[in-house]
Amino acid sequence: MANILFFTALILIWVMLLYHMFLMQGGYRHYRTYERVIPEWEKNMIDLPTVSIFIPSHNEEVVMEQTLTAMSRLYYPKDKLDIIVINDNSSDRTGEIAQGFADRYPFIRVLETKPPNKGKGKSSALNEALANSTGEIICVYDADNTPEKKAVWYLVMGLINDPKAAAMVGKFRVINAAKTWLTRFINIETICFQWMAQGGRWRWFGVATIPGTNFAIRRSVIEELGGWDVKALAEDTELTIRVYNLGYHIRFFPKAITWEQEPETLGVWWKQRTRWAQGNQYVVLKFLRQFATLKRKRIIFDLFYFFFTYFLFFFGVILSNGLFIVNLFYDLQLSIGNVAIALWILAFLLFLGEVMITLSIEKNEMNRKNFFYIILMYFTYSQMWILLVIYSLYQETKRILFKQEVKWYKTERFSQKNQGGKKDE
Template sequence: MADVLLYTSLFIIWLMLFYHMFLMHGGYLYSLKHKKLEKEWTDEPVELPTVSILIPAHNEDVVIEQTIQSMIALRYDKTKLEVIVINDNSSDNTGHIADLYAAKHPFVKVVHTKPPNIGKGKSGALNQGLKHATGEVVVVYDADNTPEPDAVYYLALGIAKDKKAGAVVGKFRVTNAKQNLLTRLINVETLTFQWLAQAGRWYWFKMTTIPGTNFAIRRSILQQLGGWDEKALSEDTELSFRVYNLGYYIRFFPSAVTWEQEPETLKVWWKQRTRWARGNEYVIFKYLFSPMKNRTVTFDLFYFLFTYILFFSGIILSHGIFVSNLIFDLELSIGPISIALLITGFLLFVTEALIALSMEKGQLTFKNTLVVVFMYFTYSQLWVALVAYATVLEIRRVVFKQEVKWYKTQRFKQNT
């Protein structure tokens, strides 16, 4: 019986990794054709829409000034642009800093949230900002983001050129990637996610997921949907499902690049990723038994379900059997097949990450290759414990009908 369970768990793990390789292949093919599309779109004149940039900010005085400066440096017609900083119940100098820039630049505005609409998390702040937005397109940036000068231009260009796109998603890079080992691991993770899950799914299925930052969405869609779900900890994933349900798709357009700060300590990383995991589980069970008008998004819902339930269970099961076998003799007959599955899984993981790194200039290095190998045995295994912890918290929230509490990721002052 133990053999059957072990082989089953290894097969589930291997199957997911194989599917990821399929997605990465699509991401690589998309990276080859994207530049051609970018040139075609930029060479053909088009009327660009008016844009409202929303920046939710709660106690962000460490990073908000640099973020606003990057907005001022955007190469976009300022008569068609408004930057709205939502100062959400900050107790530091966030609001004061934003007000100083608003006094100097007419296209910069500050919304100071007021009771009872304060401290409800990112979704609540975005909904308050949306009330003041006048642009045809809404762009969202986190308060630690420094988009490249042409980022908003490319997002708006994608919306203008593709009428079927309800939203356009850009690419984000890690500004503090070399800070320590943790940020190096996160850097590999983010690059792999974008070229595998975002570009790969777009290439094969015309599907991608709205991230928390660096995306554009038609304001008419947000108004039709009633804004962001304030109960969702992963407001971006939740919004994606509703956009697809309206009959639109979400385009991945990596020409739009922003740089963002990632957690520099394990404690901050754990809290942030726990929120992400709980948010994704909320989305899974919110839509699992709801009628979905879009078949493709139904497939994606089951992908999330597979990742957080089956794949997670497969890892827990295989780890449990191996540990139990160290204590009790389970009479496992670990033969060539199981060993081959283990080795194949490791090689697929490493190959996927290295392909992603190869698509970013200067990232495929010997040091990053060592980081990838280390990542498989440490960082990836830590994800298992994190999902287990997040699942317990979500079950407790549902059973005891607890109120959702938003955790704002701690920022770190950067050396200039």
């Protein structure tokens, strides 16, 4: 029995690894071809739509000035731009700093949340802004983001030229990548997620996932959907499923780039990623229960990806590791053998190769230092995710059983001074 469980776990792990290899190939192909449409698309950038940019903010004084400085420099007609800082129950100088920019720039304004949305989290803040704006296109940026000058331009360009797209998704890079060992790991993870997952899934299946930042969505679509789900910690993933169910698609267009800050300490990372994992588990369980009634079955690609990532893949890893450890102290008659060892070595080499190829897409990322970080990442950062998913699943199960209210964790920010990496156009 132990042998059957062990090899079942290996199969689950390898299915995910091979799927990621497939996505990597698609992501690389997308990288080689996605810019070809730009010259033709540029010709249609004449009668531009109005754009409302939502920046949900709660105690963001550390990053607010850098963010709004970048926003004030956006390449887009300012008479068609409405940048809204949603000051959600802040107790620091967030509102004061934002108001200072609003006094200088007529296209920037501050919106104070009111009950019942006040202090309820990101989704509620976004719904508040939706009710108090008129832009034909809605863009969302987190308060720690500094988008490149033409980021919004490219997002809008995609929607103008692709009428079947409800939303356009850009690329985000880590502005504090060189700050700590943790931010170096996150930088590698971020690049791989975008090119392996987003680029590959768009190339092969015409599917992409809305992230929490640097995306644009048509107002008509978000209004038809009734806004953001206030119960979803991963409001971006939840919104993605509902968009596809309306019959639209979401396009990944990495020409639109923003630079964002990532957690610099393990405690902040743990809380943020727990929210992500728990939120995605909520989305998977929510829509799997509704799958028979979903109108668009192509959603299965997104549900499959998240179900496999947050349930089957980690179940396989946990099961195989657990059986191996138990076998050290109690003879389970586990026939691990040379085949299993060879599969583990091949899995490591596959991980190494996939990440290295993906990093080669980004300028200056595939270097000797990152090569050693990739190896270290496999044995540390990747294993931390196992513990995190177990913990988040426990939290989500407890929330469901005891009908607990969803609690939003706002990621702690760090000073952006002297943080390199950002380049503008």
